[in-house]
Amino acid sequence: MQTYSFQPTVEYARQLDQEDVLAHYRNEFYIKPDSIYMDGNSLGLLSKRAEKSLLEVLADWKELGIDGWMEGKHPWFFLPETLAKLSAPLVGASAEEVIVTGSTTVNLHQLVASFYKPEGKRTKILADELTFPSDIYALQSQLRLHGFNPETHLIRVKSRDGRLLEEEDLIAAMTEEIALIILPTVLYRSGQILDMKRLTDEAHARGILIGFDGCHSVGAIPHAFSEWDVDFAFWCNYKHLNGGPGSVGSLYVNRKHFGTLPGLAGWFGSKKDKQFDMEHLLIPADTAGAFQIGTPHILSLAPLIGSFEMFQEAGIERIREKSLQSTQYLMDLIDFELEDYGFIIGNPREEKRRGGHVSLEHKEAARICKALKEYGVVPDYRAPNIIRLAPIALYNTYEEVWKVVQILKNIMAEKLYEQYSNERNVVA
Template identity: 55%
Template sequence: MDTEDPIARFKDRFYLNEGEIYMDGNSLGLMSKDAENSLLRVIGEWKKLGINGWSKAEVPWIYFSKELAKLMAPLVGAEEDEITIHSSTTVNIHSVIATFFKPNSKRNKILVDDLNFPTDRYAIESQLLLRGLNPEEHLVVVESKDGRTLDENGIVDKMNDGVALVFLPAVLYRSGQLLDMEYLTTEAHKRGIYIGFDCCHSAGAVPHKLSEWGVDFAVWCNYKYLNEGPGGPATIYINRKHFDKRPGMAGWMGYVPEKMFDLLNKFEPANNAGGWQMGTPHILSMAPLEGSLKMYNEAGIDNLREKSLMITDYMMYLIDNKLSQYGFIIGNPREGHRRGGHVALEHEDAVRINEALKDMGVIPDFRQPNVIRLAPVPLYISYHDVWVVVEKIKEIMDKKIYEKYEKKRGIIA
């Protein structure tokens, strides 16, 4: 399968440690030579141009977010003016909720789920409290029946007349379930409800059609599957039908571009997603994303998804045939259309097995209470790598190597 892999060549463009297999690209993607080159170019521009880099760099820094939006748009099925690269995911959640949540006497609730990454819930509860609303009354929580997945029909059942806004994950960070975003968007709009998604675990792993589906807004980070680098700026998507809305959290970089440096006191937002920018762009942190996105477009998101589904199928096949006897369970959905880019491997001793894997040259990822997340990122993981990982897990179990480790996670799991 490796010899027939049409995107196998991209592995050579990443920095991979000898003797190590990196299975944690769903938390932090690896550095590519492409990302390094775009970063070094921008560092050189700062060195030579100073402040003139804003207007005279190869990609003038004032337009950098716009240039990245062009490269990002095909990966998520959006128009380039519907995207802006800005700040962090959590700040962007605050921004979109502040924009789209306009409670009144009839509609004054936000619908979320109980499996989403907690920062989303923290931000939403903060926004409710800022409006004097009690989260216990104004937060509608869809609960999972199995602790792993969500039922889309159950979500729709909760979309009642009191709900003004729905905010959900595209892919669940623990189990890897991919929600049916098109169906949920259609059902929300039938009821007059705005809907947005956290695409942190889907952008770069799964093709989206955000504009075609009519999604109102979305946010995601770029340092996981998109390999931007630690803490790099995140993305906001605003459907063009909402360009007339005033951004809920305004700042000078969201001003109409041609008037920005008039420095007027009355805010006039740009008539596109750029209006949701607030502060000065993080140029050095954004720079690696240019090289990474160019490589993604070269590989093709559909090719990446095809390999991702095949390589995770292969991993699950190996788990079923080599590891099930040791008590391992696959916690993610099996169907291709219902899963993202990682496999959720469950075991009662997951935290100790996870530590043993790290000492054996495999970089996995533990999530409470019992999940080892394994992400065979298609750009830099081979089918042989997957086979080696499963063999190492089998060795850990056969030799009881995991028993050497404390049943306690580290500060960073």
């Protein structure tokens, strides 16, 4: 890639597209004509390879029935492990430390049930006030199961500005009353990346275990969970990883914790060769596979085969490089074109603190999003005032980014958003 040096012209967007080493991946996705999809951070688009692997698994079911478990093109019995091997490099882990299973919220429940061990004064869980609500609900219910009051035992670190979290504030809250810390890798609204290494070091220096919710980072930025010595993590595969609505999620358990009994046990956590002995004594896998519960959702795993292959081929470093450049380009265009219209860029500007989406704030955000949809752009809205825009490295072009800003400028200049109510729809 040439050095990036912002110019506002469409010719410059086209030049960036010509230099884009990942450009050919766009043809591998189903892209709706006359629509610009900027929502791959919420639900990634379908790729032809994901469709193909799903159809292959369906064909195995059609042909083989029960024998698909061991004899299919992608033997179902090992699919969570096969997919773990393909995706472990995305989080900087070994294959055994990852398993593709459950969903984000279920995996959080499993990991808290396994690693939250209140003892003496150390009984509280530390999280933050900006985290995704499902995580908070899960933590509150886990505390209740242990007989604690979430009001006193779930500590939510405050944000100074309602957008970002300061690592110092998180560290200051790591007191001797904290047994476990759960934080996002990337915040779902502002797109801020937390310094996972620093937070892990500080937690461990105080004898606290730490786990991360990687929903908004895995597939968008590189991670080094094992090198950073993170205790555990969990994430979904339907956003940046394009696994399809409700596709199976993933979890990571640091190998130093192998052997920890799963808090929520089930027979798919067994050692593979023991599972069908059907003994009433669980012999757990000696890998992250131990944290599986029941039968894998094979049809919701299948698209991940094709999708993960693409990530392996494209490489997360190249994906991050393009993502950084296209979000920078988007911010530069916003600064240049939309100065007069009351927008605030709410994500951090520094490369090492920003994830894969731009968080654009405006008091009319809900209806600006409705107008964007009407004019062919798919953004997403997060109440009360955020428009999230994610140029995705594998399928969005720089010219699309350029067009999005032109469309937005027209919506603002002509006040086209005024035709809509400034309220969210049922799903965002």
